[in-house]
Amino acid sequence: MSRALSQMRSLRGARDALTASATVEHGRITVVVNASGSIIETYYADDINTLSYGQIARATVQAAQAAAAKVAAEQETLLAPAAELRSRMPKPEDLFEGLAALRAQLPKHTPAPLTSQSQNPLNDCRNDNHRILDR
Numbered sequence: 001m002s003r004a005l006s007q008m009r010s011l012r013g014a015r016d017a018l019t020a021s022a023t024v025e026h027g028r029i030t031v032v033v034n035a036s037g038s039i040i041e042t043y044y045a046d047d048i049n050t051l052s053y054g055q056i057a058r059a060t061v062q063a064a065q066a067a068a069a070k071v072a073a074e075q076e077t078l079l080a081p082a083a084e085l086r087s088r089m090p091k092p093e094d095l096f097e098g099l100a101a102l103r104a105q106l107p108k109h110t111p112a113p114l115t116s117q118s119q120n121p122l123n124d125c126r127n128d129n130h131r132i133l134d135r
Contacts, residue, residue: 022066025059037068
């Protein structure tokens with residue numbers, strides 16, 4: 001058990017150290033993200049002024065999303081042995097009666113949308129007065 005915990009700590013450290021980058025607009029914009037997909041560095045080439053502000057903004061988002069997808073794929077590869085080990089262990093549902101039914105009632109995790117708030121279909125059912133920026 002101690003060895004397994006040590007391996008898990010090691011994997012967690014390796015996962016936390018992951019970064020990925022993506023470059024767009026013919027090398028003019030590079031974004032680096034950490035293991036969580038958060039931007040940690042952004043580089044703009046000297047000739048960035050050939051792009052409009054809108055192009056720069058869209059390309060920066062595009063690069064960040066591509067880098068986040070890369071780091072997610074790297075994590076999946078890195079954590080595959082742990083996932084395989086976990087798949088061989090008994091599931092809590094097997095040990096506790098009724099847990100499967102309870103879990104079925106829990107809301108499912110959905111990733112945050114990659115679109116702006118104005119394009120988010122969930123906005124239609126929210127009252128705009130509850131947005132912090134409106135106060």
